[in-house]
Amino acid sequence: MDGGERGYWVTVVAVACAAMLLPFSVTGAAVALPSMAAHLGASADTAQWMLNAFNVTFAALPLAAGGLADRFGRRRVLLTGIALVGGSSLLVAVAASMPVVDAARAVQGCGAAAVLASGAAVLAHATSGRRRQLAFGMLGTSFGTGLAIGPLAAGALVDAAGWRSVFLLVAAVSVPVWLCATRAPESRDTDQPAFDLVGPVCFTAGLAALSSAFVRAGGAGWTAWSTLLLLGTAVVLIALFAVVELCLAERAMFDVRLFRRPEFLAVVCQPFTVTLGFVVLLVYLPAYLQGVGGRSVLSSGLILLPMTTPVLLLPLAAGHLAARSSVRAVLTGASALIAVGALLLVTVHSDGSWTALALPLLPFGIGVGLAFGVMDNAAVSTVPVQRAGAAAGIFNTMRITGESVAVSGAAALLTTLAAARLNDSGLSSGEAARIAGQAVQGHVAEAHRAALAAGLTSAVHTLGLALAALSALGAVLTHLALAPTTSRQERTRG
Structure with missing residues (x-):
């Protein structure tokens, strides 16, 4: 193997492994949260910020990080991002209080945004042709792998070695990833407008x-x-x-003018109908099964396999399916499958069998896996080729923003609905909200177990109905917005 071939694989492996750490930092942290909050004596509000702090900075900063990468060097920003992800994870692992954890997680989200923005740029500028297709295929697979193995791996680690081991793993893996990334070629764009x-x-x-x-x-x-x-x-x-x-126009970080295209608007809103429910279930279903169901951390992670496995296996198949049919058909079908899975969440109970719990999770996972295989390509295919970079940046921002809003919003909704059931049992509003908030994170007070089990189960059912309505609406709008027209085909050709 010559130096060029070796350098290619080192670069691809470094970026793919760095990318895998990002979804694991979301799902793994969610699995570790109940044990962490109990050990550190954190309130529900403070513990919730362990998830929110990461999600806010991760969602808000990819476009800004991309601009910095273009100016100061894409490899440099990638290395900085990997160092922040690993170093912050180490800080979380040794933290003695929840405020320190929350602050470290906010910094970790900044690092994740830098990895997301610069990693794809490094691959784009270091590869071409079939090698680029292979590189980005591996990048997509790494994201799916991080999502798929996150709950299971984190559950096994928490059961075997405690919650700190989840973050120690990220810190340890980041070291060889950083060393590999030093071999990636450097690139930058010296002709850049003023930074937004x-x-x-x-x-x-x-x-x-x-x-x-x-x-x-x-x-x-x-x-x-x-x-x-x-x-x-x-x-x-x-x-x-x-x-x-809008006022900055060509210098804008986020080109909102692209939203004037109905087809682009439909595609970039896909994350809100596709990943919203998926991330909510990844984050809160294990805590529900541990708290009111009494399952172990590992057992609750295993139950998620019917949903996470298709996300690992289907993206590449979805691309071939879209080539034989259309992106419109795949995305519409994906949203419809998610709607079916969400509707079937009304059958979920904390003491249900593995088969009963898999019933809604399998169509959910198949729908998400199919959508993951075509969403990115669809985002750049609905705009003129010269706007493809801006479209990709907006799409990723919308995807992560959807996840961020979903994690914080779902916690509030589940807490509110569960607290309402506790209010009926005679508790004050403040006490009911406190107990319900802890239950959403997996801590169930024995004195209120029956009421919490009923309240949280009802809340999960309500959430499923809301997700089903949203996904069904998304399927209809996607089918209508992506209908082929001559003018659209001419626009996308440039």
Whole structure:
């Protein structure tokens, strides 16, 4: 094997392994959260920020990180991102308090955003032709692998060595990944417009306010003045972000003008109908099964296999299926399958058999696996070729933003619904919200187990109905928006 061939594989393996750490940092952390919160004596609100802090910075910063990579070097930003992910994970592993964990997770999200933005750019500039197709195929597979093995691997680690081992694993793996990434070729774009700083600040602050509102709603209620103030702040900041990006035009971090295309709008909204429910189930179903179901961490991870395995196996097959039929057919069918799986969540009970729990998870996983195989390509195929880079950046931002909103919003919804059942048993609103918030994270008070089991099961059913309605709507809108037209075909050719 010559030096060029060896350098190619070292680069691809480094980027793919770095990318695998990102979904594992979401799903693995969610599995470790119940044990972590109990050990550190964290309140439900503080513990929830262990997930939210990572998700907010991860969602808000990829486009900004991409701009920095173009200016200062894509390999340099990749190495910085890997170091932040690994170093922050080590800090979480040795932390003695939840505020330290939350702060470290926010920094880890920044590193994850840098890896996401620069890793794809490194591959794009280091490969071409069939090698590029292979490299990006491996990149997509690595994301699916991280999602698929995350709950199971983290469950085994927590059962065998405690919650800290999940984060120690990420820190340990990041070292050889960083060393491999040093072999990647450096590249940069010296002809760049002025950096858009206001946009990332508004977007990050808006997401943080929205996540804070969801956390506050779980404890104080949706109509509390503090919740409404945070929601209003989030709306103002996101609106300000849109105005700033429109005014900046060619210098904008986020080209909102692309949203004028109905077909592009339909594709970039796919993450909200595809990954929203998937991530919610990955994060909160294990805690539900551990808390009110009394299952072990490993057992709850195994139950997720019918949903996670198709995400690992189907993306490549989905590409071939789309080539034989159409992207429109695959995405519409994927949303329909997710709607079926979400609707079947009304059959879920914490003490149900593995088969009963697999019934809704399997169609859910098949739908997500099919969508993952074609969404990225669809995002860049619905715009002129010269806007493909901007489209890919927007799509990834929307995907991770959807996941961030889903994790924080679902926690608030599940807490609110479970607390309502506890209110009926005579507890005060504040006490009911506190106990329900802990139950959502897997801690169930024995004195209230029956009420919590009924409340959380009912909340999961309600969540399933909401996801089913959203996915069914997404299937219809996708089918209509992606209908082939002559003018669209001419536009995408340039």
